[in-house]
Amino acid sequence: MHLDRRRFVTLLGLMALLPIPRLGFADPREVAMDTLLIDKPDGGVPNNSLPVLIYHRVIPPDAVDNADYLEHLFRSNGWPPQWRYPVYTFTHFHSNTHEALGVFSGTAKLQLGGEHGKIIDVKVGDVLLLPAGIGHKQxxxxxxxxxxxxxxxxxKADLCHDELPLLAARTKAVKAVPLPATDPVTGHSEGSMLVWHKS
Structure with missing residues (x-):
C-alpha cells in the first residue's frame, strides 16, 4: 500500500497513543508504607527525628529474581546497591548516611532503635528506609x-556501635546528613520525598 503524506501523519498520530516501554527505568508502583518514629537516643545510639519508612509488597509477583529486581529498583531511583547480606546480630548504626534495606529472601525479626528498641517482623518484599543514626540488629x-x-x-557507610561516650559527636554527625535527593522505592515522589521533607 502506498503511504502518502496524509496516511503517514495519521499513522504517526496513532503511534503516539501506544504505550512506550520504559526500559531501564523502575516502574512506578503504589506500595503500602508504614512509619515508625524512633527519635530518642538509646544508650550510645542517637536515632533520628526522621521516621523509619517500611514499604510492603515492593517486589511484584511476576519478578523473575527478587534480588535483581530490588537492585534494579534502587539503582534506577539513584540509590546504588552495595551488598547482599543479612543484618548484623549486634546493634549498630550509620552516622554518615541513610540506608535502604530490601528483603529478597526469608523472614526475620529486627530490633530498631537500640537495645530497648522496637522489634518488627520483616519478610520478602519489605523495604526499610533507615534514617542515619537509627540502631538496628537482627x-x-x-x-x-x-x-x-x-x-x-x-x-561509603561507616559502622558505629552502641558506645555511650561517643553519643554527642555521633548525634552531631547524624544531624549533618542531608536529606536524600530521591527515594529508593518511589523515586522522585511519595515515600521519603513527602514524609521526610515535611519532618
Missing amino acids: ISADEDFMLVGAYPPDI
Whole structure:
C-alpha cells in the first residue's frame, strides 16, 4: 500500500497513543508504607527525628529474581546497591548516611532503635528506609534471610556501635546528613520525598 503524506501523519498520530516501554527505568508502583518514629537516643545510639519508612509488597509477583529486581529498583531511583547480606546480630548504626534495606529472601525479626528498641517482623518484599543514626540488629531469622543494601550515591557507610561516650559527636554527625535527593522505592515522589521533607 502506498503511504502518502496524509496516511503517514495519521499513522504517526496513532503511534503516539501506544504505550512506550520504559526500559531501564523502575516502574512506578503504589506500595503500602508504614512509619515508625524512633527519635530518642538509646544508650550510645542517637536515632533520628526522621521516621523509619517500611514499604510492603515492593517486589511484584511476576519478578523473575527478587534480588535483581530490588537492585534494579534502587539503582534506577539513584540509590546504588552495595551488598547482599543479612543484618548484623549486634546493634549498630550509620552516622554518615541513610540506608535502604530490601528483603529478597526469608523472614526475620529486627530490633530498631537500640537495645530497648522496637522489634518488627520483616519478610520478602519489605523495604526499610533507615534514617542515619537509627540502631538496628537482627534478633532471629530464617536460614535464607537476605537483603539488598543501598545508600545514596558516592557514600561509603561507616559502622558505629552502641558506645555511650561517643553519643554527642555521633548525634552531631547524624544531624549533618542531608536529606536524600530521591527515594529508593518511589523515586522522585511519595515515600521519603513527602514524609521526610515535611519532618
